[in-house]
Amino acid sequence: MAEKSRGVFATLFFWAWSLFNFIRRFVFGVIALFLLLIFFVALRAGGGKVVLQERTALVLDPKGNIVEQYSSDPAQRAFAGAFGQKIREVQLRDLIRTIDAAAADKRIERLVIEPDQIASAGMSTLHEIGAAIERFKAAGKEVVAVSNSMSQGQYLIAAHANEVLLHPDGDLLLEGLGRYRTYYKDALDWLGVDVHLFRVGEYKSYAEPYIRNDASPESKEADLYWMNGVWGDYLKEIGGARKLDPKAIAAQIENYSTSIKAANGDLAKLALDAKLVDKLATRDEAEALLIQKGVKEENSFRQIDFQDYATLVQRENPLDTRPQVGVVVAQGEILDGDQAAGTVGGESTAKLVRQARENRNIKAVVLRVNSPGGSAFASELIRREIELTKAAGKPVIVSMGDVAASGGYWISMNGDQIFAEPTTITGSIGIFGLFMNFPKTLAKLNVHTDGVGTTSLAGALDPRRALDPKVGDIIQSIIDKGYQNFITKVAAARKKKPEEIDAIARGRVWSGAQAKERGLVDQLGGLREATAAAAQAAKLGDNYQVRYVEKSLSAWERFIVSLSNDASASFVHSLVPKSMRTLLAQPDVQGQLKLLSSLDSNKVGVFAYCFCEIK
Template sequence: MSDKSPGLIGRFFRGLWNTLNFTRRLVFNLIFVVILFAVVVSAMRGSPTIEAKTALVLDPEGTIVEQYSGDPVERALAKVGGEGEKQIQLRDLLRTIDLAAKDARIERIVLLPDQVSAGLATLREIGQALDRFRDAGKELVVVSEGMSQGGYYLAAHANEILLDPQGMVLLEGLSSYRSYYRDALDKLGVDVHLIKVGEYKSAAEPFVLNKASDAAKEATRYWMGGIWESYLDEIAALRKLDPATLRNDIANLDQQVAAYQGDLAKLALERKLVDRIATRAEVRELLKAKGAPSADGETFRQVNWRDYLSMQVALPDSRPQVGVIVAQGDIVQGERPQGTVGGSTIAQLIRQARKDEAIKALVLRVDSPGGDAYASEVIRREIELIQAAGKPVIVSMGDVAASGGYWISMNADEIWAQPNTITGSIGIFGLFVTIPEALGKLGIHTDGVGTAPLAGALDIRRPFDPKAEAIMTSVIEKGYRDFIGKVADARGKSSTDIDTVARGRVWSGEQAKERGLVDKLGGLQQAIVSAAGRAGLGDGYRTQYVEKPLSTWERLALSLGETEAAARIGRWSGFGLPPGLLPKGEIEETVGLLRTLGGGRLGVVAHCFCEPERR
């Protein structure tokens, strides 16, 4: 046993480490105490009370998602720090609206749709919930300072739309434009080798072409045109407008604006897109007259939807359950956090639902453009197992359920989609990049030997070996045969029948139903009801989301992050970079996605770059 004491240098670094460790603990403890103090102060203020003739203010600011993405603790800390994208769970909005429809104290909803961001299928889900609210004999009033076509898609469901004198309603149509990199890659000396099956499978075209192929334009024009026509027909029906007149007004917007001398609010009023022009002060007086004034008399009696939802108490419920599992994001292998569909993660959740005796049926909510073919197959196999256990599986498609997203859906007992869901894209591709020419421009050359003809064939520094290309082609072609074969078995059709509607072609939900790829048109609630019916539950059931359980620390972090006090601390802190200071480039995003999907291995991808911009 040595009795030597640490030397001077050792004592210095040990002391430095102890000092850093103490400082770290002190800082985190101080932050925790400040947050805890703010939470206690907020709690002492008490929750708002709801009286009769109260208006529910629905102001969904941010991106509406199926489930929050990322790690719960990181999300909570980002919120406290005033960073990160604002996300709103679709389920929370739907639950709030449906609860308010049954609450005698809630007289109307005041909807502020200006800052909402969501795909059209998601917006349709919310619109259907707003219709249920109105069917309960209650009023929906929209207050807007200016709407794009996404916000207006919700606003059209209202009894009355009030627009600010400086506001506007902008309906410009749908678009799908992408950047193409072939010339840029040639200049860099980068060779991209694309192997695909299906002339409509256009996901990787930007790496090998300078413009969209004719097949890609044909397919995109068809499904996007179908969704746009459906959008216009719905708006016209809700607002009691002539569809042809509405189409003509949008097509000739430049002339319309000139005719009204640039007064966009007056244009919207005259074309009956809104019902009244009113400032915020006038809106407050109007709503006070409709309902009741607030305690201070300054505005109308109201409760924000987030406060209203937080006031709801979940009572113990022993009824049988319909489980809901969300598959949102790109499909990749392994364990992944929410916001990405990890093959192992979703398979484990399905397995959990299979073993849970309280869950009698499963709804798989799919909002995914696809991804890794093997990860998709892992999920599909697990669906077969839960069906074999006697539990029906219903798929409810969100904004996008294409390519790999369709792969994980096809074996369901029933597939539901909204008319404006994007689906199909049944096809796969492989992509391999080589850079010998790029390295040559830098004076770097590669040479050596291998023990077999294919040794080093996948070294990106060397030209792509024709034998390796032949192997990859065979793998891709087999993958496509497997894909359409599985779809044919699941849908009760022949492989030839499926091939005619596959080949990478994208369809709207309505078009997919016409071609036998989807069973019924409707939203998540209809899918849940169908699942309960197939399980023989009648009306005696409840819905339970099946998700990875949160740890104690994660629950604490989220509870702190959700408080207004914590949000105020985030605003005080001033930490973090301004939003958008470091935007993620389109090339970086696309290449990063392909790298993630490939997982650093040789494989095939079933992905569709077909998600429209959120509005």
């Protein structure tokens, strides 16, 4: 009887699952057909193209994080754009290209900067944008910055404007650079957790919070040294842009307690008195000023958003057949294996370098690094591909962004030339290993571990057991070997002796300017300068184009990108019902669509995908 019941239950379960699977396939089939219909209707609709008129102002109002490379895939971004979702990332390359194109475009009269919604951007990233703004001004065009409230990072861009307008009730406060961390030693001791840190270099402080309750003297010394260098460059840049003495700006900051009180707490007035801004103006007053400067159009000034302008420029430019300088982006933590965009993968990033090497149209390679490091093995895979690319006769130039430290320096060391911004964070040539075990923690709960092993190493890294000192010696020996390997490779790449590298390594961090003084960097400059150097090394002169070497889009991704890039994307957005847009914005639906984008029509695959989320 029990077997019969089980049989009935299994049958019911089978039919229930079949029904669910049918409904799932039907729903997504309908969505796919609906999107296909929208696509063809949009194509037929045509029109809607942006027409750029004379005396137009380009509005630069990036929202979210400014990154080297998107952290989401093309399909996700395309769906978000087509269905009215906000993308909270902007690529640095797109901003630079747009500003430079506008500088040469006679239809663009001025640049209007609205920096308030920049969420995150490194100092070197902001410096590169500032340099592009200066090129725009050098073309004889005006730049106006309009802000409600600015952080010191946002101000680094605004300071390059000919005129800076701040809301009367807004604020601008320059505070300097700080690095404060949370330390856990007492808490871990109280929990009974044993922490074992293996490292080479007294300045390799990444894991100090687990073994100390405060920063070590070496950590404070090194951090303050490079931060003073970066902060000095910041003051120098805004001082130069605003025609102010950097020392006077620094003195004002130190005197804030008095000056803010004297201004009755009015930070906007204080910024005006300090000549950090030119005028206090509400939004409507700023808009009226811009109308007066330009052309009135639809109750505002004639303008185009930088994203719309970038699309327009791309459409207007014909197919470029010139020789290529290939740019490979290494952004984020360095991890083993194949990784998505926004993260450096030992296998995936090495493959991109290899593709650049094997592409006959690419005559030189620029490795754009913005990474704090990670896996040493993954770093070595990428470094080796750089070495092979040079051996194949293609120049490799490294361009360091905000940070290229530790593993980020490892993958950079073999470049024919290394470029860094003065504010780049680099160096940190060192290695560490961290292991935690918690037998004392378990003992507090009256839980114990026991057993046997065929050798003394069997189960030695079981976190429930105490670490055998002999095993600790083994790990430290491996770390020592890794460090010697690191400095030996750097010495060979930089044509120095290992002991010379050791003296400036030992995990110590430097600014880009400090690294150049110590021979770890060849030139100070950004991606633009590195690309020009790559073209020169390949003897291309000025006759070249820049191509980013990235993962190829699948057929599904190309379809979605074409849909979102079409000039009638706004028409698509208006056509799609709100309920459908809401459905497509759901994380589980986007996950299913991402899965669909990974399918290869030439292969038969079995996919296990859980349409679920635990909260």
